[in-house]
Amino acid sequence: MTDEIRRALERQQTVDITTVGRRSGQPRRIETWRYRAAGRYWLTGSPGTRDWYANLLAHPEFTLHLKGQDVPVHARVVTDADERVRVFEEIVPALSWAEGLQSWIAGSPLVEIEFD
Template sequence: MRAGIRTVQRISSTRAFARLAPHVIPALDRAVHRLTRGKVLLSAQMLPGLVLTARGARTGLPRRTPLACMPDEATGTWILVGSNFGRPGHPAWTGNLLAHPEAEISWRGGDVPVRAELLTGAERAAAWQAALVFWPPYAAYQARVEREIRLFRLTRRDAHGE
């Protein structure tokens, strides 16, 4: 199993993967997630994953995006890495969270209202180090781009937005 993970990590670090994956993986994830009523996310077979529903920064319309995440069971939070597979621009979902931090995630078959916080400074540095241990290809993604990859912490909020 470990050799399989290393192979996937090597492949996911390539520029070819960065060109192809954004067009294939999210579409497959959304379709399987819908068909299984939120119980299965294909990419989560390798990394923990969720489906983020955030309002569009400009339109305000709900946008659903399947994403890998780093769950922290102890605190009940999730870290999201805006790597965009090592492509130059920030992924759209990060701009959506900056404009509208209150969102919802589908996590393990349930819907969870969350609030997103862009991590900065020492908190970002610590989360980035954890991300590199969690998924080493993030280092290759950061090396390919001039922008600083955005990291967000998602925290549960109650149904009333608190």
């Protein structure tokens, strides 16, 4: 990851991502939030199912759209219970609107953004 990309990520919590549709194979662009925990960058959301997450399970390569640049990245889906706890313990308390930590650990998608 370049310094320019790192600076852009630090400035932007709201980002767009383009995934590949798991059934259609077509590009799907959505707006979401990125988070920082354990010195790395993550995508998650409140508990529940997400199409973008299902798309990343099928096709882990995606595009992270930052102001002025499109960055090819890779999703590392996090299913390990201990890692999920460590990451969500950093993310959830900082969100004033978030429901309980345990519901996020049990039911939220969690993806690390890996830079190629």
